[in-house]
Structure formats: C-alpha cells, structure tokens
Amino acid sequence: MQPDVQMFAKPFDAVVIGGSYAGLSAAMQLARGRRNVAVIDAGKPRNRFATASHGFFGQDGAEPARMIAAAREKLAAYPNVYFVADEASDARGHEGAFTVTLVSGPMLEASRLVLATGITDILPDMPGLADRWGVSVLHCPYCHGYEFGGAPLGVLATTPHCAEKALMITEWGPTTLFLNGQPMPDAGVLAKLARRGVTIEPSRIAVLDGEERTLQAVVLADGRRIAMAALYLTPRTVMASPLAERLGCSFEDGFFGPIIVTDGKKATSVPGVFAAGDAARGMHNATWASADGVTAGAAVHHSLIFEGLDAA
Incomplete structure (x- = not known):
C-alpha cells in the first residue's frame, strides 16, 4: 500500500x-x-x-x-x-x-x-438541455455521431461557426439548423446550406423533449414539435x-x-x-x-x- x-x-x-x-x-x-x-x-x-x-x-x-x-x-x-x-x-x-x-x-x-x-x-440556459448533455445533446459528431446515423439531427446556433457545423453534421443525417433567435446567415452561407440540404429554423426553442436523457423532439416557442434524435452545439x-x-x-x-x-x-x-x-x-x-x-x-x-x- x-x-x-x-x-x-x-x-x-x-x-x-x-x-x-x-x-x-x-x-x-x-x-x-x-x-x-x-x-x-x-x-x-x-x-x-x-x-x-x-x-x-x-x-x-x-x-x-x-x-x-x-x-x-x-x-x-x-x-x-x-x-x-x-x-x-x-x-x-x-x-x-x-x-x-x-x-x-x-x-x-x-x-x-x-x-x-x-x-x-458553459451550456445554453434552455429547458431540457443540460439533462441530456453528453447523451443526446452533443458537441462532437466524431465522438457521438455514428450511432445517430440517418436520424433527424439538429445544430443549435451558439457561435458564428454554427452554420459550418450544420454543413458537417449532414454527413450523419438530415440536419436542421436552429437559429433560436440568432441572425440569419448571409446569402453565401445560405447557398451552401441549401446545397447540403440543411433546413433553417429561425424560431426560438421552448424546450427539448424526450424520455429521460434521450431526445425525441425540439419544441418551438410557437408550439411546433420537430422530431429530433440528437442536437449538436458548440458551447x-x-x-x-x-x-x-x-x-x-x-x-x-x-x-x-x-x-x-x-x-x-x-x-x-x-x-x-x-x-x-x-x-x-x-x-x-x-x-x-x-x-x-x-x-x-x-x-x-x-x-x-x-x-x-x-x-x-
């Protein structure tokens, strides 16, 4: 000893x-x-x-x-x-x-x-986000992407580089970029996102929903539910x-x-x-x-x- x-x-x-x-x-x-x-x-x-x-x-x-x-x-x-x-x-x-x-x-x-x-x-202050960190709310697709392959995926706009992340996440599944009140990307970036098939959602997010630490839907402030298996962000x-x-x-x-x-x-x-x-x-x-x-x-x-x- x-x-x-x-x-x-x-x-x-x-x-x-x-x-x-x-x-x-x-x-x-x-x-x-x-x-x-x-x-x-x-x-x-x-x-x-x-x-x-x-x-x-x-x-x-x-x-x-x-x-x-x-x-x-x-x-x-x-x-x-x-x-x-x-x-x-x-x-x-x-x-x-x-x-x-x-x-x-x-x-x-x-x-x-x-x-x-x-x-x-430092995670965004969003209902349902911190509880899912590391399981269905994620940072790195190389660390946590393959397992969600083909499922609906999202990127939360937290930095000016989030559009670039959305372009990358499409390698793993159909991707939605949630602006959550952030400015719309410029025309050049929007064109790239369109070519990669990224959906732009400008509305604010009300809550992340799903059983325990899984993510099943992103609920928007206007009441819409968007099916989602994982949400990526850059904290x-x-x-x-x-x-x-x-x-x-x-x-x-x-x-x-x-x-x-x-x-x-x-x-x-x-x-x-x-x-x-x-x-x-x-x-x-x-x-x-x-x-x-x-x-x-x-x-x-x-x-x-x-x-x-x-x-x-």
Whole structure:
C-alpha cells in the first residue's frame, strides 16, 4: 500500500493536477521513468456526462469511467505513483520548488507541475438541455455521431461557426439548423446550406423533449414539435481550475474559449510548468488529451534528467 502523501517527506519529482486522460498519460511516462509522481484528482472529468467514448484507439464504445478506472489500476502498479483524491486549491513557486495546496489543507512540494486541469462547458440556459448533455445533446459528431446515423439531427446556433457545423453534421443525417433567435446567415452561407440540404429554423426553442436523457423532439416557442434524435452545439468553455492563471501562465484565444499557451513539448510560459489536455489545446477529444499527456510526461522527465547537466 502506498503511504499517505502527508508522510512523504521529500518533494515529488512532479505533481500532476488532474487524473483523466491527459493527467494519467503524463503520470505513466514519469512512473516508467522511475520518478516519484503524485496525481491529484477530484474525480470530475469533462466527459463524465457521456455513457460511452468513441474513436479512442482500442477503446471504441467504452464507458469513460471504466477507461479511467482501468488506467488508474495500471498506474497504481507502480510504487512511485501516489494518488490524491482531492482538489488543488492553489499552486505557487518556481521551477524546482513548487508548492500545491489541497482543498483539504495539506501541501505537496514538487520540482515540476503538469496541469491537466481541463475545461468546463458553459451550456445554453434552455429547458431540457443540460439533462441530456453528453447523451443526446452533443458537441462532437466524431465522438457521438455514428450511432445517430440517418436520424433527424439538429445544430443549435451558439457561435458564428454554427452554420459550418450544420454543413458537417449532414454527413450523419438530415440536419436542421436552429437559429433560436440568432441572425440569419448571409446569402453565401445560405447557398451552401441549401446545397447540403440543411433546413433553417429561425424560431426560438421552448424546450427539448424526450424520455429521460434521450431526445425525441425540439419544441418551438410557437408550439411546433420537430422530431429530433440528437442536437449538436458548440458551447463556450472556461478553465476548470484557476491554477494556470495563478501560476502566471500565458493564455490565448482558442476555438471555444481561452487555452493555456504551450510549446511542442507542452511546456507553458512558466518554467517547470507543463500543461496537457483540453485546457491546453484548441481541438478536443480523448485521443488528443492522452497524446498530449504522453508528450508532457516525457518532456518533464527529460527536463529533470538534463537540469543538473545544463547547470554544470
């Protein structure tokens, strides 16, 4: 059994904050590099609302919680890995001497940090929408599209790029673009939508209807019911944790919201701090998150190896 982190006298080589696809992938590289690493995880991955994850190598259709549990089990076999079931409330310091404070009070010290803290989706305030998020109200058709193939599909206008999304969704089924009070696309975009067979519905939506988390119809404010199996939207995103900002990491505008600036090795603008996963990339899915974690973990290990040599 691993000792309690409070009894671990020396600083960790690295603390990974976030224990989903990116964080666990980073920790695995460090564990196999024979470094002591702590993984802090509050158990709230972004895709916890989904019943299945699709498109991930060898795991197509697997339940996200089971995938994470299996990865944790594999990682727990390494005696130099420590799991901390908590949330990091603060992180300060500099390369070689970081301090991470847990919500429960204890502090962990580390030479390097990996931020795999993820992002939070800000969903539109619409009756029946949040309850169906991840099941029949969706973001990515590559992750959740094939299963609805041929069924009536919708796109909710939330950003200027929603028309482009509607053009793409037609690959999976007949598509309606719900403007929900947003402006009508310009003539050029309307022509493209027409060529792809997209129906334009300008009326506002009153409620999404269906049994439990399924979607059966979009009910409009004028009382009309439009049969619908799935509704796609592009939500605005925000950082799920304030730690990157508190550490002084640089940000840039991503497709959906701010993202942490990283280089090719997933190093942030703050020496010794690396970032991986949805919080540090514009395009999101489980495969990219895991791959970023591998890159970050290996880069952290390399930085630890060569730190002393470079100083000499």
